[in-house]
Amino acid sequence: MALRSLHQYCQHPATRDTPIIVLSTKEEPQIKSAAFAAGPNDYVVKLPDTVELAARVRYHSRYYQNLMQRDEAYRALRQSQQQLLEINLELQRLTHSDGLTGPSNRRRFDDYLNAEWDRSAQEHTAVGMLMIDVDNFKSYNDTYGHVSGDDVLKLVARTIESSLMQSTDLAARFGGEEFAVVSPATSMHALRMLGEKIRIAVQALNVPHAGTTTGRVTISVGGASDATVGEGGPKQLLEAADLALYRA
Numbered sequence: 001m002a003l004r005s006l007h008q009y010c011q012h013p014a015t016r017d018t019p020i021i022v023l024s025t026k027e028e029p030q031i032k033s034a035a036f037a038a039g040p041n042d043y044v045v046k047l048p049d050t051v052e053l054a055a056r057v058r059y060h061s062r063y064y065q066n067l068m069q070r071d072e073a074y075r076a077l078r079q080s081q082q083q084l085l086e087i088n089l090e091l092q093r094l095t096h097s098d099g100l101t102g103p104s105n106r107r108r109f110d111d112y113l114n115a116e117w118d119r120s121a122q123e124h125t126a127v128g129m130l131m132i133d134v135d136n137f138k139s140y141n142d143t144y145g146h147v148s149g150d151d152v153l154k155l156v157a158r159t160i161e162s163s164l165m166q167s168t169d170l171a172a173r174f175g176g177e178e179f180a181v182v183s184p185a186t187s188m189h190a191l192r193m194l195g196e197k198i199r200i201a202v203q204a205l206n207v208p209h210a211g212t213t214t215g216r217v218t219i220s221v222g223g224a225s226d227a228t229v230g231e232g233g234p235k236q237l238l239e240a241a242d243l244a245l246y247r248a
Contacts, residue, residue, distance in 0.1 A: 098173040100150060101157035109172035109180055110234075116168075116184045117234045120226055128191035128225045129237050130181040131245040132160065132198065135218045137177035139211030152217055153177060156202055163198045165190075180241070188225045195221040220248040 096108040104112070113129070120127040134140075134156055141149040153173075160171045160179055166186070174180040181198075183191055199221050207217040222245030226237055 098157075101153050101173050101179075103157050103161055103179070104170055104172035106172065106174060109170065109174065109182065112170050112172075113182050113234045113238070116182055117226065117237070120184065125185045126187060126225050126227050127237070128183040128186040128188065128194075128223060129241045130183070130191065130195050130198070130221055130223045131174070131238075131241040132156075132179040132181070132195075133220050133245055134177040135220055136209065136211045140209055140217065143209075143211055152207060155205060155207065156217070156219065159201050159205065160198055163194070163201050165194055165197075169194075186225070188223070188227065191223045191225060195223050220245060222246065222248045 096104055098105045113127075116127045119125075134152065137149065137152075140152060157171070157173065157179065160181065164171060164181070164183075166183065168184045170182045172180050172182075181194070183194060186194070199219055202217065202219045203214075205217065209215065209217045212218060222241055222243070224237055224240035224244055226232075232240075
Protein backbone atom coordinates (compact mmCIF):
# COMPACT_ATOMS: atom_id res chain seq x y z
CA MET A 1 0.00 0.00 0.00
CA ALA A 2 2.79 2.42 0.96
CA LEU A 3 4.72 1.60 -2.21
CA ARG A 4 1.62 2.20 -4.32
CA SER A 5 1.10 5.60 -2.71
CA LEU A 6 4.78 6.40 -3.20
CA HIS A 7 4.57 5.48 -6.88
CA GLN A 8 1.46 7.62 -7.37
CA TYR A 9 3.14 10.56 -5.63
CA CYS A 10 6.25 10.22 -7.76
CA GLN A 11 4.23 10.03 -10.99
CA HIS A 12 1.65 12.72 -10.31
CA PRO A 13 2.26 15.84 -12.52
CA ALA A 14 2.02 18.16 -9.51
CA THR A 15 4.62 16.33 -7.40
CA ARG A 16 6.75 14.19 -9.70
CA ASP A 17 9.54 16.80 -9.89
CA THR A 18 9.62 17.38 -6.12
CA PRO A 19 12.54 15.66 -4.32
CA ILE A 20 11.28 12.75 -2.20
CA ILE A 21 13.16 11.16 0.73
CA VAL A 22 11.76 7.88 2.02
CA LEU A 23 12.17 7.27 5.78
CA SER A 24 11.69 3.58 6.59
CA THR A 25 12.48 0.92 9.18
CA LYS A 26 12.79 -1.73 6.48
CA GLU A 27 16.35 -2.72 5.60
CA GLU A 28 15.61 -5.64 3.26
CA PRO A 29 17.25 -5.17 -0.19
CA GLN A 30 14.04 -6.20 -1.97
CA ILE A 31 12.06 -3.48 -0.22
CA LYS A 32 14.72 -0.86 -0.92
CA SER A 33 14.82 -1.89 -4.57
CA ALA A 34 11.03 -1.74 -4.87
CA ALA A 35 10.99 1.65 -3.17
CA PHE A 36 13.64 3.12 -5.50
CA ALA A 37 11.75 1.66 -8.47
CA ALA A 38 8.79 3.82 -7.45
CA GLY A 39 10.91 6.91 -8.08
CA PRO A 40 12.08 8.63 -4.86
CA ASN A 41 15.39 10.49 -4.68
CA ASP A 42 16.65 8.90 -1.47
CA TYR A 43 15.89 6.06 0.95
CA VAL A 44 16.89 6.36 4.61
CA VAL A 45 16.65 3.39 6.99
CA LYS A 46 15.47 4.46 10.43
CA LEU A 47 15.32 8.06 11.44
CA PRO A 48 18.79 9.63 11.11
CA ASP A 49 20.03 12.31 13.44
CA THR A 50 18.89 15.87 12.81
CA VAL A 51 22.16 17.01 11.22
CA GLU A 52 22.23 14.16 8.70
CA LEU A 53 18.56 14.58 7.79
CA ALA A 54 19.00 18.34 7.33
CA ALA A 55 22.06 17.70 5.13
CA ARG A 56 20.14 15.26 2.94
CA VAL A 57 17.22 17.69 2.60
CA ARG A 58 19.58 20.54 1.66
CA TYR A 59 21.34 18.36 -0.90
CA HIS A 60 18.15 17.28 -2.63
CA SER A 61 16.70 20.79 -2.43
CA ARG A 62 19.78 22.25 -4.14
CA TYR A 63 19.64 19.55 -6.78
CA TYR A 64 15.95 20.28 -7.38
CA GLN A 65 16.57 24.04 -7.63
CA ASN A 66 19.46 23.51 -10.04
CA LEU A 67 17.30 21.21 -12.12
CA MET A 68 14.50 23.77 -12.26
CA GLN A 69 16.94 26.55 -13.18
CA ARG A 70 18.45 24.40 -15.90
CA ASP A 71 15.04 23.55 -17.32
CA GLU A 72 14.00 27.21 -17.23
CA ALA A 73 17.22 28.24 -18.97
CA TYR A 74 16.65 25.53 -21.58
CA ARG A 75 13.09 26.72 -22.20
CA ALA A 76 14.28 30.32 -22.51
CA LEU A 77 16.99 29.22 -24.94
CA ARG A 78 14.49 27.28 -27.07
CA GLN A 79 12.15 30.26 -27.08
CA SER A 80 14.99 32.58 -28.12
CA GLN A 81 16.02 30.19 -30.87
CA GLN A 82 12.45 30.03 -32.17
CA GLN A 83 12.15 33.82 -32.11
CA LEU A 84 15.49 34.14 -33.92
CA LEU A 85 14.34 31.64 -36.55
CA GLU A 86 11.11 33.58 -37.09
CA ILE A 87 13.02 36.86 -37.37
CA ASN A 88 15.45 35.36 -39.88
CA LEU A 89 12.58 33.94 -41.95
CA GLU A 90 10.87 37.33 -41.93
CA LEU A 91 14.11 39.07 -42.93
CA GLN A 92 14.56 36.56 -45.73
CA ARG A 93 11.00 37.18 -46.89
CA LEU A 94 11.52 40.94 -46.82
CA THR A 95 14.82 40.58 -48.69
CA HIS A 96 13.09 38.60 -51.43
CA SER A 97 9.88 40.65 -51.59
CA ASP A 98 8.92 43.80 -53.42
CA GLY A 99 8.43 46.52 -50.83
CA LEU A 100 5.32 48.01 -52.42
CA THR A 101 3.32 45.18 -53.94
CA GLY A 102 4.33 42.10 -51.92
CA PRO A 103 5.40 39.38 -54.38
CA SER A 104 9.04 38.60 -55.14
CA ASN A 105 11.38 41.38 -56.18
CA ARG A 106 13.53 41.52 -59.31
CA ARG A 107 16.59 40.04 -57.62
CA ARG A 108 14.63 37.04 -56.34
CA PHE A 109 13.05 36.66 -59.79
CA ASP A 110 16.43 36.57 -61.54
CA ASP A 111 17.82 34.01 -59.09
CA TYR A 112 14.75 31.80 -59.42
CA LEU A 113 14.67 31.99 -63.21
CA ASN A 114 18.35 31.02 -63.44
CA ALA A 115 17.88 28.12 -61.01
CA GLU A 116 14.79 26.79 -62.80
CA TRP A 117 16.49 27.12 -66.18
CA ASP A 118 19.35 24.95 -64.95
CA ARG A 119 16.90 22.48 -63.40
CA SER A 120 14.90 22.20 -66.62
CA ALA A 121 18.10 21.43 -68.54
CA GLN A 122 19.07 18.69 -66.08
CA GLU A 123 15.62 17.13 -65.85
CA HIS A 124 14.65 17.71 -69.50
CA THR A 125 11.50 19.61 -68.56
CA ALA A 126 10.14 22.93 -69.78
CA VAL A 127 10.16 26.22 -67.92
CA GLY A 128 7.77 28.99 -68.91
CA MET A 129 7.66 32.69 -68.25
CA LEU A 130 4.94 35.33 -68.42
CA MET A 131 5.45 39.06 -68.75
CA ILE A 132 2.52 41.17 -67.57
CA ASP A 133 1.94 44.89 -68.05
CA VAL A 134 -0.84 47.07 -66.61
CA ASP A 135 -2.38 48.78 -69.62
CA ASN A 136 -2.19 52.58 -69.82
CA PHE A 137 -0.86 52.81 -66.29
CA LYS A 138 0.69 56.25 -66.79
CA SER A 139 -2.73 57.53 -67.80
CA TYR A 140 -4.19 55.97 -64.64
CA ASN A 141 -1.63 57.76 -62.46
CA ASP A 142 -2.29 61.05 -64.24
CA THR A 143 -6.05 60.69 -63.76
CA TYR A 144 -6.36 59.16 -60.30
CA GLY A 145 -3.03 60.01 -58.65
CA HIS A 146 0.01 57.97 -57.67
CA VAL A 147 -1.46 56.75 -54.38
CA SER A 148 -4.37 55.17 -56.23
CA GLY A 149 -1.87 53.86 -58.77
CA ASP A 150 0.05 52.12 -56.00
CA ASP A 151 -3.19 50.57 -54.76
CA VAL A 152 -3.89 49.21 -58.23
CA LEU A 153 -0.42 47.67 -58.44
CA LYS A 154 -0.94 45.97 -55.07
CA LEU A 155 -4.33 44.66 -56.19
CA VAL A 156 -2.95 43.35 -59.48
CA ALA A 157 -0.04 41.70 -57.65
CA ARG A 158 -2.40 39.90 -55.24
CA THR A 159 -4.57 38.79 -58.15
CA ILE A 160 -1.59 37.38 -60.03
CA GLU A 161 -0.40 35.45 -56.99
CA SER A 162 -3.85 34.05 -56.24
CA SER A 163 -4.18 32.88 -59.86
CA LEU A 164 -1.01 30.77 -59.90
CA MET A 165 -1.62 27.08 -60.51
CA GLN A 166 1.48 25.42 -59.06
CA SER A 167 3.26 25.78 -55.74
CA THR A 168 6.48 26.19 -57.74
CA ASP A 169 5.15 29.15 -59.75
CA LEU A 170 6.80 32.44 -58.76
CA ALA A 171 5.26 35.87 -59.27
CA ALA A 172 7.47 38.95 -59.12
CA ARG A 173 7.34 42.65 -59.73
CA PHE A 174 9.61 43.13 -62.70
CA GLY A 175 9.69 46.91 -62.58
CA GLY A 176 7.24 49.82 -62.63
CA GLU A 177 3.86 48.48 -63.70
CA GLU A 178 5.33 45.24 -65.07
CA PHE A 179 5.11 41.85 -63.39
CA ALA A 180 6.55 38.47 -64.32
CA VAL A 181 5.79 34.84 -63.56
CA VAL A 182 8.18 31.88 -63.72
CA SER A 183 6.32 28.60 -64.15
CA PRO A 184 8.54 25.48 -63.99
CA ALA A 185 7.64 22.22 -65.73
CA THR A 186 4.92 23.94 -67.77
CA SER A 187 3.99 23.39 -71.39
CA MET A 188 3.31 26.33 -73.69
CA HIS A 189 -0.38 25.40 -73.71
CA ALA A 190 -0.57 25.44 -69.91
CA LEU A 191 1.35 28.72 -69.86
CA ARG A 192 -1.20 30.33 -72.20
CA MET A 193 -4.01 29.09 -69.97
CA LEU A 194 -2.32 30.60 -66.91
CA GLY A 195 -1.82 33.91 -68.69
CA GLU A 196 -5.45 34.03 -69.75
CA LYS A 197 -6.60 33.13 -66.24
CA ILE A 198 -4.63 36.05 -64.80
CA ARG A 199 -5.85 38.46 -67.50
CA ILE A 200 -9.51 37.58 -66.90
CA ALA A 201 -9.09 37.78 -63.11
CA VAL A 202 -7.66 41.31 -63.29
CA GLN A 203 -10.36 42.44 -65.70
CA ALA A 204 -13.01 40.99 -63.37
CA LEU A 205 -11.82 43.33 -60.61
CA ASN A 206 -13.71 46.09 -62.44
CA VAL A 207 -11.39 48.83 -61.24
CA PRO A 208 -12.50 52.02 -63.06
CA HIS A 209 -10.04 53.47 -65.57
CA ALA A 210 -11.35 56.31 -67.70
CA GLY A 211 -8.24 56.24 -69.86
CA THR A 212 -9.04 52.91 -71.56
CA THR A 213 -11.60 51.80 -74.12
CA THR A 214 -13.01 49.25 -71.66
CA GLY A 215 -13.38 51.80 -68.87
CA ARG A 216 -11.57 49.56 -66.38
CA VAL A 217 -8.07 48.43 -65.46
CA THR A 218 -6.78 45.66 -67.73
CA ILE A 219 -3.46 43.94 -68.34
CA SER A 220 -1.57 42.58 -71.32
CA VAL A 221 0.19 39.23 -71.05
CA GLY A 222 2.94 37.65 -73.11
CA GLY A 223 4.50 34.25 -72.56
CA ALA A 224 7.43 32.16 -73.72
CA SER A 225 8.89 28.75 -72.95
CA ASP A 226 12.48 27.54 -73.06
CA ALA A 227 11.31 25.24 -75.83
CA THR A 228 10.75 28.33 -78.00
CA VAL A 229 14.23 29.80 -77.48
CA GLY A 230 16.24 26.67 -78.27
CA GLU A 231 19.78 26.69 -76.92
CA GLY A 232 19.48 30.20 -75.51
CA GLY A 233 19.57 31.01 -71.82
CA PRO A 234 17.37 32.78 -69.28
CA LYS A 235 18.09 36.11 -70.96
CA GLN A 236 16.72 34.82 -74.26
CA LEU A 237 13.63 33.45 -72.51
CA LEU A 238 13.03 36.82 -70.90
CA GLU A 239 13.46 38.59 -74.24
CA ALA A 240 11.05 36.17 -75.92
CA ALA A 241 8.41 36.74 -73.22
CA ASP A 242 8.92 40.50 -73.48
CA LEU A 243 8.46 40.33 -77.25
CA ALA A 244 5.27 38.30 -76.79
CA LEU A 245 4.03 40.99 -74.37
CA TYR A 246 4.77 43.69 -76.94
CA ARG A 247 2.69 41.79 -79.50
CA ALA A 248 -0.20 41.14 -77.12
